[in-house]
Amino acid sequence: MKKGNLHNINDPGFKTPENYFESFEENFMKKLEGTESIPNLNDPGFTVPKDYFNLVDDEIFNKLNKDDTPVISLNSRKPVYYIAGIAASIVLILAIFINKPFGDEISVEMVEAYLEDRDLSSYELAELLLDSDLLEEDFVITETSFEEDNLESYLLENSEIELIIE
Numbered sequence: 001m002k003k004g005n006l007h008n009i010n011d012p013g014f015k016t017p018e019n020y021f022e023s024f025e026e027n028f029m030k031k032l033e034g035t036e037s038i039p040n041l042n043d044p045g046f047t048v049p050k051d052y053f054n055l056v057d058d059e060i061f062n063k064l065n066k067d068d069t070p071v072i073s074l075n076s077r078k079p080v081y082y083i084a085g086i087a088a089s090i091v092l093i094l095a096i097f098i099n100k101p102f103g104d105e106i107s108v109e110m111v112e113a114y115l116e117d118r119d120l121s122s123y124e125l126a127e128l129l130l131d132s133d134l135l136e137e138d139f140v141i142t143e144t145s146f147e148e149d150n151l152e153s154y155l156l157e158n159s160e161i162e163l164i165i166e
Helices: 003-008 020-033 052-065 078-098 108-117 122-131 148-158 161-165
Strands: none
């Protein structure tokens, strides 16, 4: 039968005898009233040994009390604990010896070089200074005491006068 012709089948294929559901209960009750539960059965085929139910408890307890073979667990967790401990100690040793603290500290020159490379405008720099902790209580502006004569002699020796005048 092809798959395409399945929608054309009108007959389900199953039939019940006439008046089956109406007479089912009567036929069922007649079979229950009979003396033999299974007709033509003389010997059930199964027998229970003599004193089986009296002796079965003792036999079971005797078999349970025998401890001849040792029990070996197949899912032992000791090797897993040993391997995990070794792995953790290796990671700890590597973390101690590889991650040494850096000896270099950030110097003022590094910060100045970084800010110069960024080409920040004075407004952007002011915003950074406002947001930072530099304006907290710990920030101290050091004042230097230059004498005018020393400053004037330095400028005359190290700069061009035309640039200063402009």
